[in-house]
Amino acid sequence: MNDIFALIDCNNFYVSCERVFNPKLENVPVAVLSNNDGVIIARSNEVKKLGIKMGTPAFKCRDIIEKNNIKIFSSNYVLYGDMSSRVMMTLAQFTDDIEVYSIDEAFLSLKEREDEIAQRFVFDEKNDEKKFKDRAGRIGMETSFALFGREIRKTIKKWTGIPVSVGIARTKTLSKIANELVKKDTEYNGVLDISNLTDKQIDEYLEKISIEDVWGIGFRTAPMLRAHGFYTAKDLKYVDDRWVRKLLHITGLRTVHELRGISCIAFENERKPQQTLASTRSFGRPILSLKELKEAVSTYAIQAAERLREQKLIAPFMNVFIHTNYFNENQARYNNSLGVQFSQPTNDTRVLIKEACRIIDKIYKPGYLYKKAGIILFNLMPETQIQLNLFHAYEQDKKAARLMKAVDKINDQNGRNTILFAAAGIKKPWKMNSRIVSKRYTTRWNEIIEAKI
DNA sequence: TCTGGGGTCCTAGGACCC
DNA sequence: TCTGGGGTCCTAGGACCC
Numbered sequence: 001m002n003d004i005f006a007l008i009d010c011n012n013f014y015v016s017c018e019r020v021f022n023p024k025l026e027n028v029p030v031a032v033l034s035n036n037d038g039v040i041i042a043r044s045n046e047v048k049k050l051g052i053k054m055g056t057p058a059f060k061c062r063d064i065i066e067k068n069n070i071k072i073f074s075s076n077y078v079l080y081g082d083m084s085s086r087v088m089m090t091l092a093q094f095t096d097d098i099e100v101y102s103i104d105e106a107f108l109s110l111k112e113r114e115d116e117i118a119q120r121f122v123f124d125e126k127n128d129e130k131k132f133k134d135r136a137g138r139i140g141m142e143t144s145f146a147l148f149g150r151e152i153r154k155t156i157k158k159w160t161g162i163p164v165s166v167g168i169a170r171t172k173t174l175s176k177i178a179n180e181l182v183k184k185d186t187e188y189n190g191v192l193d194i195s196n197l198t199d200k201q202i203d204e205y206l207e208k209i210s211i212e213d214v215w216g217i218g219f220r221t222a223p224m225l226r227a228h229g230f231y232t233a234k235d236l237k238y239v240d241d242r243w244v245r246k247l248l249h250i251t252g253l254r255t256v257h258e259l260r261g262i263s264c265i266a267f268e269n270e271r272k273p274q275q276t277l278a279s280t281r282s283f284g285r286p287i288l289s290l291k292e293l294k295e296a297v298s299t300y301a302i303q304a305a306e307r308l309r310e311q312k313l314i315a316p317f318m319n320v321f322i323h324t325n326y327f328n329e330n331q332a333r334y335n336n337s338l339g340v341q342f343s344q345p346t347n348d349t350r351v352l353i354k355e356a357c358r359i360i361d362k363i364y365k366p367g368y369l370y371k372k373a374g375i376i377l378f379n380l381m382p383e384t385q386i387q388l389n390l391f392h393a394y395e396q397d398k399k400a401a402r403l404m405k406a407v408d409k410i411n412d413q414n415g416r417n418t419i420l421f422a423a424a425g426i427k428k429p430w431k432m433n434s435r436i437v438s439k440r441y442t443t444r445w446n447e448i449i450e451a452k453i
Numbered sequence: 454t455c456t457g458g459g460g461t462c463c464t465a466g467g468a469c470c471c
Numbered sequence: 472t473c474t475g476g477g478g479t480c481c482t483a484g485g486a487c488c489c
Contacts, residue, residue, distance in 0.1 A: 034457035057456040102489045218487050249463065278459055327456055
């Protein structure tokens, strides 16, 4: 049986999360900023229309923000993460074949359920006013898959308040494209199924997608392809295989085949174990002193260790880096990093802090204004896979594990930072900016929304 | 003054071995 | 000391994604 995929993608996800709890934000321009209030990472349609691009530094569009009264928010990942899991749980009501691809999108594999959906969702002239209209203006009845997509969309909106778009096609790449078309054109009312179309009909859609909007073609290869005369998804579809293999390698070839309707990017129902874990952050203001730098990396080490333990993972390697501001050309630059292999794989906060500070001692150079630091853990493995080395003190290890477990439990029950590690500092004057953050409406009792009658 | 954070996969090239 | 093919393993860096 042929593959068939539905891509469910939340519209302007972070903005939509803010809107769910603040109806005044409907129909007005809204944008959400990255960590440290640095760049714009989510835009409402109104903001997109104003021409503000994804990733624009906030300070560079201050004028346009003020002039158009754009509502700006710092990112509130606690809220977005919780809203994401609500959306995914709603999707799980429809099928088990879900691949959660990112915080705001998921693929469904429908091939096992083609018959069932065809029976359950039948177009009815009287009740279903929405008729399928394609790019060429042809009118037809909506397919069963499209009606199924509408049902999903309606339910997610009702249960979570989040609007989503649905694209349905024979490959993941084509379902991405169908989804993009939905977002571009309100005529589709949120759902487009191109799974049943002929090659020629699909080409009419592919012509509307410019090459840099194809999933897998990034900002580096797009200009190269344009220079060779390929401008749209359709152009890319008919490129010579050998040429693609040579210039875009195996990943590019897969993309081209996917455009042709040959599914080669696998559906991944089960989450793969994580291989690396990073904890990095820019500072709210530059750091000059060794002491503060150590506080910062200790803070990141604590966070990384917590996340390791949450997933019952241990790490054998760690890398620590520091650097000055890349953007400031008038300032002396310095960047450096150093790795360490632990005597045995660990998720003990104290070990991570100790080693991270030791590395900072080695790579820190006085006189520079540091802007960012971070730690990255590699080759993660399950806790149960630990290989004892020759000098390994097993009892001591069990004790350490119990201690960490107790710390996690206390912080979990009584709020983060109930138990602190002194190494991380208390005041943290360097911590990131987050000036205009909304409430954690769904995860904190004291920040829950109030209804006034 | 102010420019995010966290991931994956692939390739080229070096080191090493037979 | 040089000649040579063929293989594996590891790492750094590039490209991409959201």
